[in-house]
Amino acid sequence: MSIKPGAIILEDAYHPKTKATKDIVIPIDKRGNMRINFVGPWGRMKHYNYSDAYLASEDQDELELWREELSGKIVLVSDVSIGSTDVGKVPTDTNFPLSGVHANSVHTILTGSFLKELSKPSVLLIELALLFLVTALSFHRSALLFTLGTFAIAGTYIGLAIFFIFIENMLFPFVRPLLIIFFALIALHIASAVANARTHVEIEKAKEFAEKDLEIGSNIQAGFFPKNLPILPDWEIVPYFKSARQVAGDFYDVFKLGGDKYTCIVIADVCDKGVGAALFMALFRSLMRAFLVQGFGDRAVFWKFQNDGANAALIDAVQQVNNYIAKTHEDDGMFATLFVGILNPETGRIKYVNCGHESPVIIDGETITAQLKPTGPALGAMPDVNFSVKEYHLGRGEMLFAYTDGVTDAENENQEVFTRERLLDTVEASHESAQQLVERVKNELSTHIAGANQFDDITMVAMSRKQIPSVQPGKECEPHQPTTGSPIVSIVGS
Numbered sequence: 001m002s003i004k005p006g007a008i009i010l011e012d013a014y015h016p017k018t019k020a021t022k023d024i025v026i027p028i029d030k031r032g033n034m035r036i037n038f039v040g041p042w043g044r045m046k047h048y049n050y051s052d053a054y055l056a057s058e059d060q061d062e063l064e065l066w067r068e069e070l071s072g073k074i075v076l077v078s079d080v081s082i083g084s085t086d087v088g089k090v091p092t093d094t095n096f097p098l099s100g101v102h103a104n105s106v107h108t109i110l111t112g113s114f115l116k117e118l119s120k121p122s123v124l125l126i127e128l129a130l131l132f133l134v135t136a137l138s139f140h141r142s143a144l145l146f147t148l149g150t151f152a153i154a155g156t157y158i159g160l161a162i163f164f165i166f167i168e169n170m171l172f173p174f175v176r177p178l179l180i181i182f183f184a185l186i187a188l189h190i191a192s193a194v195a196n197a198r199t200h201v202e203i204e205k206a207k208e209f210a211e212k213d214l215e216i217g218s219n220i221q222a223g224f225f226p227k228n229l230p231i232l233p234d235w236e237i238v239p240y241f242k243s244a245r246q247v248a249g250d251f252y253d254v255f256k257l258g259g260d261k262y263t264c265i266v267i268a269d270v271c272d273k274g275v276g277a278a279l280f281m282a283l284f285r286s287l288m289r290a291f292l293v294q295g296f297g298d299r300a301v302f303w304k305f306q307n308d309g310a311n312a313a314l315i316d317a318v319q320q321v322n323n324y325i326a327k328t329h330e331d332d333g334m335f336a337t338l339f340v341g342i343l344n345p346e347t348g349r350i351k352y353v354n355c356g357h358e359s360p361v362i363i364d365g366e367t368i369t370a371q372l373k374p375t376g377p378a379l380g381a382m383p384d385v386n387f388s389v390k391e392y393h394l395g396r397g398e399m400l401f402a403y404t405d406g407v408t409d410a411e412n413e414n415q416e417v418f419t420r421e422r423l424l425d426t427v428e429a430s431h432e433s434a435q436q437l438v439e440r441v442k443n444e445l446s447t448h449i450a451g452a453n454q455f456d457d458i459t460m461v462a463m464s465r466k467q468i469p470s471v472q473p474g475k476e477c478e479p480h481q482p483t484t485g486s487p488i489v490s491i492v493g494s
Contacts, residue, residue: 249277250457291317325380406456434462
């Protein structure tokens with residue numbers, strides 16, 4: 001065996017059934033890792049129980065059958081139930097023990113089906129080609145055709161990348177090229193608007209075009225908010241959102257998970273203001289939803305066999321989002337405070353991770369009974385940090401109220417802030433429903449701000465559990481449209 005830059009070479013290797021030798025070149029990355037080509041889950045691999053082998057050792061006929069079947073084959077021997085005893089049990093042990101990883105590794109080497117990565121010059125060439133195509137499309141007079149053509153380029157690239165991965169074992173980058181297309185689309189739209197304004201009207205007219213583009217961006221951003229809130233029997237969910245500018249850094253999300261067994265509630269506040277925060281708002285929201293859906297979906301079968309599967313899936317999603325932002329966008333210095341809760345509507349139990357966010361409060365009648373304090377730092381601030389999952393049981397009649405710091409930091413004309421103390425006094429007042437609570441806080445804020453300009457985005461989510469169980473089934477969902485400066489329609493389970 002010899003090691004060279006980018007490769008490990010097994011010299012004069014031969015298959016057990018042949019004597020012909022050849023060199024097997026194993027490509028490795030700069031850290032010495034080989035990319036394993038996944039050939040199938042553990043259940044597809046042929047394996048034997050140790051007890052069967054042990055019993056066969058006492059039966060010569062049976063043992064002879066084993067000899068015939070396994071002669072000349074490579075056999076991996078491992079503890080199936082816990083394949084990583086050297087470092088402790090991991091979530092994949094039940095369905096895909098460490099020996100499964102080894103089997104995939106050996107298969108990759110013997111078949112030579114190594115996953116190949118494009119060189120940096122090749123990746124740069126692809127990115128430049130995509131940028132050139134998008135730029136060429138931007139010269140078309142129709143903004144609609146330009147937008148549709150740009151999406152067609154992105155879709156074609158994704159299709160080709162998937163084709164080369166599965167057919168040629170060639171790894172194509174996804175994130176950077178798609179981000180280049182996305183940012184090029186926005187940049188060229190803005191540049192086109194500014195250029196047209198300077199051509200036909202004075203500078204003031206150009207500003208109007210820029211404002212129009214921001215309005216379009218605001219409408220696009222509104223599409224990131226859930227169009228349909230889940231309808232849950234015995235539960236009332238009421239969100240409220242009001243942006244300080246045309247685009248915002250706050251967001252909330254409510255959606256079902258795990259075959260509709262759970263309902264996920266997310267509320268977050270991206271640092272900074274304006275377009276930069278809005279772009280990262282879209283990134284945080286999309287990554288969080290994607291990783292949660294993946295973690296609680298059909299593909300993540302390994303979580304289903306863990307006692308703490310929901311905890312593990314929730315932590316995994318949070319850590320993936322945190323590490324991606326912290327490592328990929330380290331130079332931008334962007335982060336977000338975020339609260340994510342996984343509610344089991346049948347039991348009222350909510351598992352949550354609070355990433356440096358304002359502590360949501362639990363109200364029972366006119367009393368605040370609990371505060372769901374942070375269980376980890378802000379999301380994306382630092383890579384490889386620890387987050388923990390906490391749990392709370394919402395009893396009947398109890399209400400959860402989550403908010404961003406735009407509520408407590410709201411200023412009046414005298415630059416006096418609303419304060420957390422005033423907010424807590426407001427939520428402790430008598431409220432019969434989540435809708436009443438949100439309306440009361442909104443009215444208090446409106447009275448406080450009065451004629452002053454809104455300083456920060458304001459976002460709230462209230463969720464209450466009915467005192468008496470419903471006897472009628474709930475509807476699937478009802479649409480609502482978030483509008484800047486007005487409360488979102490209350491969605492109440494019947």
